[in-house]
Every structure is written in structure tokens, then in C-alpha cells.
Amino acid sequence: MSRNEPLDPTVRLAISRWPDDAPRGSVSTFCIEHGISRKTFYALRARARVDGPAAVLEPRTKRPHTSPGQLDEEVKDQAVQVRAALEASGLDHGPISVHDRMKAMGLEAPSIAALARIFRERGVARLEPRKRPRASWRRFVYPAPNACWQLDATQYVLTNGRTCVIFQLQDDHSRLAVASHVAGSETAEAAIAVFNKGTARCGTPQRLLTDNGVALNPTRRGVKGQLVIHVTALGVEAITGKPYKPTTQGKNERFHQTLFRWLDKQPIAGSIEELQAQVDEFDVIYNEQRPHQGLPGRITPRQAWDATEPAPSPRPVVEPSLIIESVGDSKKRSRKLSRERVIQTGERTRVVNSNGTITLHGVAFQVSHPHAQQEVHVLVEQASVTFVGLNGEILAEHAWPPLGIRYASKHTGQRSGKRRGRPPKNPEPSPMS
Secondary structure, three states: OOOOOOOOHHHHHHHHOOOOOOOOOHHHHHHHHHOOOHHHHHHHHHHHHHHOHHHHOOOOOOOOOOOOOOOOHHHHHHHHHHHHHHHHOOOOOOHHHHHHHHHHOOOOOOOHHHHHHHHHHHOOOOOOOOOOOHHHOOOOOOOOOOOOEEEEEEEEEOOOOOEEEEEEEEEOOOOOEEEEEEEOOOOHHHHHHHHHHHHHHHOOOOEEEEOOOOOOOOHHHOOOOHHHHHHHHOOOEEEEOOOOOHHHHHHHHHHHHHHHHHHOOOOOOOOHHHHHHHHHHHHHHHHHHOOOOOOHHHOOHHHHHHHOOOOOOOOOOOOOEEEEEEEOOOEEEEEEEOOOOOOOOEEEEEEOOOOOEEEEOOEEEEOOOOOOOOEEEEEEOOOEEEEEOOOOOEEEEEEOOOOOOOEEEOOOEEEOOOOOOOOOOOOOOOOOO
């Protein structure tokens, strides 16, 4: 007989009626015939003597007499009340949010799994077996604040039926709500306004991620938008996600969902100014009071921002000056002459031109003819430029030439764009001179 298989009632009845004067060895024979142990036989025999023969006919429950881990009904009631309060305020009210709020209030907080069971038992939540588990998520996060911002706009309806647009600017690393701006429509001017508001508060980011909207970044459509021109002048790299791939801006899309959930519990705004005040209040709650489940340790965005040094601000792009020169008496032409060279230091990879040169900041540096059409490493410093092959060999090293010099040779030094002729073979002066 299997160990977990229940004992036959006829066998139990025979044990309960076992005679006291049974012959020696009959117990062992009985146990072998019915596939039970002597321990089970004598345990049932002892129970029949104490509780009577009827107590042996049914198996006893294996449930423990006490359950130290069982939650009190009072704790369950508190959890449901905290969840209802979070839902009424428009904040996230899942098991994780309820667990963090109960800990912050000094209450006994059950585990997240226990809270999920409690909410399903009380009928305030439903089981979602097809929902993707959190362990399968793979997030990409920039290493520091101000390394990248995400900007997106979402539509909202006021009391009089008038539609407006809410721009939300968010830091990718810390999830901080950098700035929010309510405008009548989605325009480039409004996008520039919210970006300037964010830079005034938190500095200038290195990158700005948006979608491909006309008011944000229509570069993929062959048009350079006003926002792109504005941020590029500050040294910010404007990037976009692929068309019809909103998951690239997933952090900002989730940001919209949190905002709308909170606005649904507030009085509907009647004007843009009222809505702006509500959005500003939400930003304070989002940054400083609401633990973020997407951050390590479920800290607030403000704590995540303060924990890491922000990335350095990019250098603004200096446009060359425009000089008007006179040609003759009536004709004029214009050309751009750089009065200042802005050197972007660092290491990069470039391909050597077919003539063995590489052009940097308007200067053609001679590298190596045998390495034409090959990639080399370029180490740019404030005073010099070094070209290194992929095998580690230093191919050429040049100092930055003065402004106006457009060609630098590693043999003859620095010279202008025009090549000079060969010197005469006879250095002596001609007798005809």
C-alpha cells in the first residue's frame, strides 16, 4: 500500500475489534497481508482504546493545531482600507503600493503575495494569470541623471469640452518629472517652452528622446523641426524612436497613465491655468511622495536623482560668424569664416579617405596612404590629434594648426589649402637675375 493512500475502512474496523488474546505473531501476519506497518496498527489500536472504536474508522486531519503565520482579520481589514484610500486619491493601489504605504504608516504590512491573496478573497482584485511576470522585463536605463530626457505630449479635455495638450518631460535615469506644461495644442513653441522650463530647473541634458511628431522631431520626415534646432544649438542630441514603436518611449507613456489616473480623482479643470496647477501638484507627489516601482528599492524619483551625480552638460554649438566682403564696386559675396574652433575632445573611430587623410573641424590631417578606406582610432585633445591603427600602432600625430590652415602634413608640417611647387634644383641665384 502506498504511504499516502488512505487505509481501507474494513481494515480499520478489524483493528478496532482486534481481540486482546490474539495468538503471538498474528499482528505481523495481519500487517503483511494488508500492506501496513506495525506502527500504524498499534497507533490505531491505541486510539480505539482511548476514544472508542468509532474514532478509528475515519482518518484524522493533518492540519496543525496552530498557524502562527495566519493573518488576523484586523490586518486584512487594514490592508483593504489602505487600498481603498490609495484608489480614492488616484494613486497606484496594487499589492506593492499598499505594502509600501502600510510600512510608511507604521502598520503591520503583510507580504506582497499575501496582500494579493487578501484582495482576491475580498473581491477587490481579480486574478490575471496571463499577465507578463515582472521578472521577464528588461529595462534600459541611462547611467546618470541628465544623460537623457524623454518628452511627449498627451491630450486632455476640460469642462467646457475644449481640448488641450499636456507636455511631460521626464528624466530617463531617475524617472524625475523634470517639467510639465499645459498648452492649447501640440506645437513646437510649447515643446520648447517645457524644455526651457526643465533646463532652468535641472540643467541641460545630453540627449532628448521624443517620438516623430511634427511638433517634436520630424527629422525622419525630411524636416528639421524648431525643437531640434533649439536643442541642437545647446549641444543636446535629439533622438527618436522607430515609427509605430511607442515602447521606446515606454517610461513617458507609463508617466501619462499615472497622471490620468490621478486626474480622474480630481475635479475636472475648467481652464488651462487650473489644469496647470493640478499637474504641478501631481509632479510634487510623483517626485517626492510616491515610491516608484521601476526604481531599485522602490525609492522616490527625487531620491534616485540625488543618489547619482548628474551627467555633465553638453557644450553649446558655436555658429561661425558671417563676414561680408566687397568684390569690386557693385558685387558682394558672403562666406562663413570661423573665428573660433570648438574642439570636441575624446576618442572616436573614423575611416581614412582615399587620399590618406581624415578631416576634423575643417582641417585635413595626413594619416597614411596604405590605410586608405580603413577604420582607425582618433584621439582628439585640446592641443593635438593622434591617429592609431586598430592594432595599436600610432600612424600619425599632429598639433592643431592655426585658424585658416586647412591641411596638416606629417612631413612638411602645416600649410594652407594650395600646394606649393617644387623648389629649384640649383639653389644658387641665376646669372640673369
